[in-house]
Amino acid sequence: MLPLIVGQFGILFLAFVALLTSAAVMVYAERKVAAAVQQRLGPYRVGPKGALQPVADVLKLLFKETLRPAAADKWIFMLAPIISATAAFAAFAVVPFGAETTFFGLLEEPVRLQVADVNVAVLVVFAITSVSIYGIVLAGWSANSKYSLLGALRSTSQMISYELSYGLSLAAVLLVANDLSLTRIVEAQGGYWFGFVPRWFVFLQPLGFVIYMIAGVAETNRAPFDFPEAEQELVAGYHTEYSSMSFAMFFLAEYINMVTVSAVATNLFLGGWQGPILPESMGWIWFLVKIAALLFFYIWMRWTLPRLRYDQLMALGWKVLLPLAVLNLVVTAAGVVYFGN
Amino acid sequence: MVPLDHYLALSGVLFAIGVAGVFLRRNLIAILLSIEVMLNAANLAFIAFGRTLGTVDGQIIMFFVVTVAAAEAAVGLAIVIALFRHRESLNPDLFTSLKW
Amino acid sequence: MGTELLLFYAFAAVAVGASVLVVARPHPMHSVLMLIVAFAALAALYIQLHAPFAAVIQIIIYAGAIMVLFLFVVMLLNARQEEAPAPGTLLVRGPLRSGALLAAVLVAELAWALDAAQGSDDGLLAGGAGADPASLGSVRELGRVLFTDYMFAFEVTSILIIVAMVGAVVLAKREL
Numbered sequence: 001m002l003p004l005i006v007g008q009f010g011i012l013f014l015a016f017v018a019l020l021t022s023a024a025v026m027v028y029a030e031r032k033v034a035a036a037v038q039q040r041l042g043p044y045r046v047g048p049k050g051a052l053q054p055v056a057d058v059l060k061l062l063f064k065e066t067l068r069p070a071a072a073d074k075w076i077f078m079l080a081p082i083i084s085a086t087a088a089f090a091a092f093a094v095v096p097f098g099a100e101t102t103f104f105g106l107l108e109e110p111v112r113l114q115v116a117d118v119n120v121a122v123l124v125v126f127a128i129t130s131v132s133i134y135g136i137v138l139a140g141w142s143a144n145s146k147y148s149l150l151g152a153l154r155s156t157s158q159m160i161s162y163e164l165s166y167g168l169s170l171a172a173v174l175l176v177a178n179d180l181s182l183t184r185i186v187e188a189q190g191g192y193w194f195g196f197v198p199r200w201f202v203f204l205q206p207l208g209f210v211i212y213m214i215a216g217v218a219e220t221n222r223a224p225f226d227f228p229e230a231e232q233e234l235v236a237g238y239h240t241e242y243s244s245m246s247f248a249m250f251f252l253a254e255y256i257n258m259v260t261v262s263a264v265a266t267n268l269f270l271g272g273w274q275g276p277i278l279p280e281s282m283g284w285i286w287f288l289v290k291i292a293a294l295l296f297f298y299i300w301m302r303w304t305l306p307r308l309r310y311d312q313l314m315a316l317g318w319k320v321l322l323p324l325a326v327l328n329l330v331v332t333a334a335g336v337v338y339f340g341n
Numbered sequence: 342m343v344p345l346d347h348y349l350a351l352s353g354v355l356f357a358i359g360v361a362g363v364f365l366r367r368n369l370i371a372i373l374l375s376i377e378v379m380l381n382a383a384n385l386a387f388i389a390f391g392r393t394l395g396t397v398d399g400q401i402i403m404f405f406v407v408t409v410a411a412a413e414a415a416v417g418l419a420i421v422i423a424l425f426r427h428r429e430s431l432n433p434d435l436f437t438s439l440k441w
Numbered sequence: 442m443g444t445e446l447l448l449f450y451a452f453a454a455v456a457v458g459a460s461v462l463v464v465a466r467p468h469p470m471h472s473v474l475m476l477i478v479a480f481a482a483l484a485a486l487y488i489q490l491h492a493p494f495a496a497v498i499q500i501i502i503y504a505g506a507i508m509v510l511f512l513f514v515v516m517l518l519n520a521r522q523e524e525a526p527a528p529g530t531l532l533v534r535g536p537l538r539s540g541a542l543l544a545a546v547l548v549a550e551l552a553w554a555l556d557a558a559q560g561s562d563d564g565l566l567a568g569g570a571g572a573d574p575a576s577l578g579s580v581r582e583l584g585r586v587l588f589t590d591y592m593f594a595f596e597v598t599s600i601l602i603i604v605a606m607v608g609a610v611v612l613a614k615r616e617l
Binding site: 073076119120123124126127128130131133134137138140141149152153156157159160163180 | 470474477493494497500501504505506509510512513516517580
C-alpha cells in the first residue's frame with residue numbers, strides 16, 4: 001500500500017514541477033520564437049543562449065515591491081491572482097499524460113501518469129476552465145482602475161461567448177468516444193485505419209478540432225484574441241495594477257492554461273500518448289512532442305496574426321464558430337447513429 | 342450514509358435565508374441572488390430525495406431547475422438593466438409607481 | 442460513517458455561512474462571490490450524494506455562467522454599496538420585520554414537518570432503501586431517463602430558453 005501512495009504523491013509532485021517548468025520554458029520559447037519571427041536574436045545574455053532568462057525574470061519579480069492601489073478592494077485584489085493560479089493548476093489534475101509506466105524500471109509497480117482518474121474528467125476540466133475566469137474578472141474589478149475594469153468586462157463577454165463553441169466541440173468528441181473519462185478516450189484512439197492512418201479523433205472531427213483550438217485560444221486570452229490585456233488599447237487590461245508576485249501568478253496561470261488546453265486537445269483529438277516506434281510505457285514522450293507542437297502553434301499564431309477588432313471577435317464567436325459547432329455536433333450525432341460507432 | 346433529514350434541514354435553512362434576503366435587501370441584484378439561494382435549496386432537497394429513493398429523477402429535476410434559473414437570471418438582469426436606465430439606481434423602493 | 446457525517450457538517454456549515462453572507466454583505470459584488478462559495482459547497486454535497494454529474498453541472502452552469510452574468514451586470518452598472526433607506530420611504534422597518542418573521546415561521550414549519558415525519562415508520566428519513574450508487578451516478582442512465590421519460594419537458598425547456606433569450610434582448614436593448 002505504501003509504495004502506491006508514495007507513487008501517487010510522486011505523480012502529484014511531478015505534475016506540479018512539470019507545470020512550473022513548462023511555464024518557464026514557455027516564457028523562453030515565446031521570446032525566442034518571437035525573435036525568430038521578427039528576425040531578431042532574442043534573449044542571449046543570461047546563460048547559454050539566454051536559457052536562464054526565465055530564472056532572471058522570476059528573481060526580478062520576486063524582489064519587486066507589491067503595490068496596491070489605495071481605492072482597491074483589498075481582499076478581492078489579493079485573492080484574484082490566487083484564484084487564477086489555483087484554477088490553472090487544478091484543471092491539469094484530471095488530465096492523463098501517459099500510459100502506465102515504471103519510469104525505466106525505477107518503480108516496482110507501474111503507475112498511471114495522471115494525478116486523479118475521474119469518471120467525468122472532460123466535464124471537470126470544462127468546469128474548472130469556466131471558473132478560472134473569475135481570477136481575471138475580479139482582478140479587473142477590484143483594482144478600481146478604468147483600464148482594468150474595461151479588460152474585465154471584455155474578458156467576461158469574450159469567455160461567455162467562446163465557452164459555448166468550446167463546450168460544443170468537446171461534446172462532439174464525447175459522442176464519438178462514447179465516454180467521459182479522458183484515459184478511456186485516449187485508449188479508444190489506439191491502432192490504425194488502413195494500416196497507416198492513426199485512429200486519432202482529429203480525422204473524425206477535423207472541424208471540431210479547429211473550433212476547439214480557436215475557442216481555446218480565446219479562452220486563454222492569447223493573441224489574436226488577447227482583448228482582456230490588449231497592451232495598445234488597455235495598457236495591460238486586467239493586470240494593469242498588479243506588480244511583483246501577484247503579476248507573476250497571472251503570467252504563470254496564462255502559460256499553464258495554454259499547456260492544459262494543449263494537453264486536453266492532445267488527449268481528445270491527437271491520440272494522447274499513442275504513437276509509433278516507442279513502447280506504450282514511454283508514451284509520455286509522444287505526449288510531450290504533441291503538446292510542444294501545439295504550443296509552438298500558439299506562439300507562432302501570436303506573433304503572426306494581428307489582433308481582431310472587438311466587434312469582429314463577437315461576430316466570429318456568435319455568427320461563425322457557434323453555428324459551425326452546432327452543425328458539427330448534429331452531423332456527428334447523425335453519423336454515430338448511422339454507423340453505430 | 343448521511344440520513345435524509347439532515348439534507349432536508351439544510352435545505353430548509355438555506356431556503357429561509359433566501360426568503361429573508363428577498364425581504365431584507367434593497368438592491369435588485371441582491372434580491373435576484375437571494376432567489377438563486379432558494380432555488381439551490383430546492384435542488385438540494387430534490388437530489389437528496391433522489392438518492393434516498395434510488396432514482397435519478399431528482400437529478401433530472403435539478404437540471405430543469407438550473408435551466409429555469411438561467412432563463413430567470415437572463416430576463417431578470419435584463420429588467421434590472423432597463424430599470425437602471427430610468428432611475429440610475431438599483432433600489433426597488435424607487436420603482437413603486439406604475440407609470441413615469 | 443463518522444467521516445461522512447463530518448464532511449456533511451463541514452460543507453453544510455460553509456453553505457449556510459456563505460448564504461448568510463450573501464444576504465448580509467452590503468456590496469452586491471461580495472454577495473455574488475459568497476454565492477459562488479455556497480454553490481461550491483453544495484456541489485461537494487452533491488458528490489457526497491452520488492450525483493457527480495449534478496455537481497459538475499452546478500459548477501459549469503451556476504458558477505461558470507449564471508454568476509458570471511451577475512458579475513457582468515454588477516460591473517456594467519457599477520453597482521455600489523446599498524444605500525441607507527431614504528427617510529420617509531414607506532415601510533422601511535416593515536419589510537425587515539416581516540421578512541424575519543416569515544423566515545422564522547418557515548424554519549418552525551420545517552422543523553415541525555421533519556419531526557412529524559420522524560414518527561412515521563416508512564424509514565425514509567433515516568436513510569431508506571437506496572439503490573446501488575453506481576447506476577445513480579452514471580451519466581448514461583441520466584441521459585436515458587432524460588431523453589425517454591422526460592422528453593416532453595426537455596423539449597419545452599428549449600422553448601423556454603428561446604423565449605428568455607428574445608425577452609432579454611428586447612428588454613435590455615435601448616432601441617431595436
